[in-house]
Amino acid sequence: MKSVLILSHKPVPRATALVMTLIATTTMLGCSRANLYQASSLPPELMAPRHATLKNIDLSRLARTIGNSQMLYTGDEVEVTIATGLEDKTPPAWKGRVAEDGSINVPLVGALHVAGLEVAQAEQLIGAESIRRGKYVSPNVTLSLTQRRENRVAVLGAVENPNTYQLPSTSSDLLTAINQAGGLSEDAGTIIVIRHPPGLVEAPVADNGGAYSTELASLRGNRRLIRTPPRTVQVDLTQAANSDFGDYSLSDGATVMVMERPKRFIHVMGLVNKSDQYEIPEDLPEPRLLDALALAGGQKMSIADKVHIIRQLPDRAEPFVIEASVRAAKGDTTSNIRLASGDVVSVEETPTTFVVGTLKDFIRFGFSSAIPGL
16 A cells, blocks of 8 residues: 655645545555454454452462371481380480481481381381390380471562461471461462472382382381472462462472562553553453443543454464454443453544544634634
8 A cells, every 4th residue: 555645835625634534544444454353253362361360269279288297207306215114213215306318316226217107107117126136125115206397488579478487397388388478468469489499309219120119218218318409480379279280398498489460551542531551450350341441531432433452462473453343342241352461442533533523623613713712
């Protein structure tokens, strides 16, 4: 389409200007419509994505405890008493901590691997090894778990009380961390970033050609530790709420960063009373065409009906245009199209609106010039 620019020093009569504008408008309407879609028949892949809010997310799925209350883990403090029945007074209790390799060093008996065992199993192991190693004949072993290991976890970002918290190792998970920090703040979004420090994990080992589980390896003392590198995990609460899978446990030294909710904007322009960029209120999770026009104070003319919505989706190379009708939007939900953050809503000039606007200007200008003081 070629454009012709006419220069003249003579004023163009109003009627001639009106006709020229009508011709130009009609010509523009006939331009390529390859990237133009109708709101009433918009393909699903071009529709605005659904907006997730924290109000409809089940945070209970973030709880991932790493063991039962009776199991022993590295860092736990224990108290061991071994009685023979021959003592004149209560036998002394030995207090110690489960080492990083999962063992405790019981006096006279020696080192025993207890991590991964329940309390009753650890008592049986100490008694059996005491006899096997020739230290006791028929001991009565009592083991008590005196204090759980605690993990220091930093909870930052969009929570009520950002700080570093001590979490019991058996309930050191994302839900516990958020609750300790007073819950999510009003500015919280749906994305949480977890940074795990380097650590040690117990790996299954093979024996006699067969693969042992970690628990069996712990029972037999046949095990190895592997140092893991630091890692970062991004959790989308929308996906987490709809899945039974996902590791949300937190190790000692982990950092939880709750990201703030990104602000959403739409721009409304054209034949509206207040053309501007507007932030979408959070209580309006899925704004529609009529909502955008209301934010902009409505149309300048009630006959302004044609709307173009310019949209750029993240997975689409080029923006595209959606053609909508205010009249149709008032009649059905499909035409009252759902808007996406970043949409540009333009109430278009048409031949009809141009003629009516020109007449209004002419009448107003004519009367103003004819009546002194206006």
